[in-house]
Amino acid sequence: MRSVLTLPFLAGLATSLPSPAQQPFSLESDLAGERVNVSLYVMSRCPDARLCENVFQSVIQQEGILDKIDLNVGYIGTPNKTEPLGVTCKHGQIECIGNAHQICLYEHLPVDKAYAVVQCQNYPSTFPKEIGSVESIQKCVKTVGIDWVNSGVGKCIQGKNFNQTLETPQKHKGKDKPEGGGDDEVKLLGKEATQLLKRNIKEVYDKGITTSCTIDIDSTVNKAGKRRCVVDGGVWKGCDDGHTAQDFIRVIEEEYKNLQSKKDE
Ligand SMILES: *[C@@H]1O[C@H](CO)[C@@H](O)[C@H](O)[C@H]1NC(C)=O
Ligand SMILES: *[C@@H]1O[C@H](CO)[C@@H](O)[C@H](O)[C@H]1NC(C)=O
Ligand SMILES: *[C@@H]1O[C@H](CO)[C@@H](O)[C@H](O)[C@H]1NC(C)=O
Numbered sequence: 469m470r471s472v473l474t475l476p477f478l479a480g481l482a483t484s485l486p487s488p489a490q491q492p493f494s495l496e497s498d499l500a501g502e503r504v505n506v507s508l509y510v511m512s513r514c515p516d517a518r519l520c521e522n523v524f525q526s527v528i529q530q531e532g533i534l535d536k537i538d539l540n541v542g543y544i545g546t547p548n549k550t551e552p553l554g555v556t557c558k559h560g561q562i563e564c565i566g567n568a569h570q571i572c573l574y575e576h577l578p579v580d581k582a583y584a585v586v587q588c589q590n591y592p593s594t595f596p597k598e599i600g601s602v603e604s605i606q607k608c609v610k611t612v613g614i615d616w617v618n619s620g621v622g623k624c625i626q627g628k629n630f631n632q633t634l635e636t637p638q639k640h641k642g643k644d645k646p647e648g649g650g651d652d653e654v655k656l657l658g659k660e661a662t663q664l665l666k667r668n669i670k671e672v673y674d675k676g677i678t679t680s681c682t683i684d685i686d687s688t689v690n691k692a693g694k695r696r697c698v699v700d701g702g703v704w705k706g707c708d709d710g711h712t713a714q715d716f717i718r719v720i721e722e723e724y725k726n727l728q729s730k731k732d733e
Contacts, residue, residue, distance in 0.1 A: 501730070504723040505686035507540045509677045512566035512589075513559040513596035516699040520681030521583075521590060526713035528583055533717060536724040539579050542672035543567040543665070544680050552654045554666045558680075559596070562649025566600035568657055568665040572624035573605075575664055577614060584612045600649055602626065602656065627658030685719055689726050695719055 508524060510517035527533060548556040557563040573582035588608035589599055598604035609616055616622040622630035685695040697707035704711040709719045
């Protein structure tokens with residue numbers, strides 16, 4: 469209907485990518501045989517991240533794809549020494565806590581399991597209300613069939629309180645439960661979770677990535693060296709190769725094939 473709106477965008481793209489033609493170019497031999505780097509940059513309480521992660525779930529579930537990629541999930545925020553957690557998050561301190569919870573999942577679980585827990589958290593129509601609550605992530609970890617204590621996730625998230633499953637501060641029980649993210653929750657967050665959060669956010673910040681959700685697929689086929697796709701305000705942008713799960717799978721297969729072919733040269 470308003471397709472004219474895409475024109476300025478396409479024009480911008482043409483100038484930022486000198487050669488949109490996708491021709492294999494020579495690549496350093498030390499990349500040969502590697503997996504395809506795939507990065508999702510998100511914020512745990514962001515609806516665009518939820519949309520992105522939902523589409524990407526079908527990519528992850530595609531048979532064999534996890535053997536061909538290194539999936540990195542980065543959280544967007546601003547390093548800030550005056551904050552209790554050392555970072556500022558767009559949707560408040562509760563989002564920083566939610567990010568830390570999810571980073572603990574990716575640190576301690578196989579990526580498909582971690583992803584399934586995040587999807588469980590994203591699923592409710594009340595999203596993002598539950599994100600950042602220990603109770604919610606414990607429920608989802610259990611739903612996916614992971615042991616809170618033995619997996620290491622509990623210790624990462626709760627620190628020394630890790631073996632007290634479903635432990636929730638009494639005052640947060642009941643209907644008038646506040647949104648959370650106060651200093652109590654910050655104190656309850658494990659040391660490991662806090663350290664991982666700071667490191668993860670700094671890495672993404674240093675890369676200059678500010679839009680949740682951004683999907684980057686490192687490319688050795690495309691001269692730009694990267695295939696980027698962004699969801700912003702519910703709108704997909706810059707996705708030259710398409711933005712369905714099938715499109716992402718096709719691109720990953722193509723990149724993987726190129727990396728493997730370099731191995732035999
Ligand atoms: C993937 O990322 C790692 C770490 O940044 C880098 O060392 C490696 O060369 C990348 N591999 C490919 C195939 O792009
Ligand atoms: C850093 O955190 C303080 C609160 O501790 C906040 O007032 C300030 O805006 C934050 N700075 C940035 C750059 O986010
Ligand atoms: C669980 O934590 C309590 C203290 O909160 C401790 O006494 C107990 O040994 C812990 N159990 C395990 C299995 O780590």
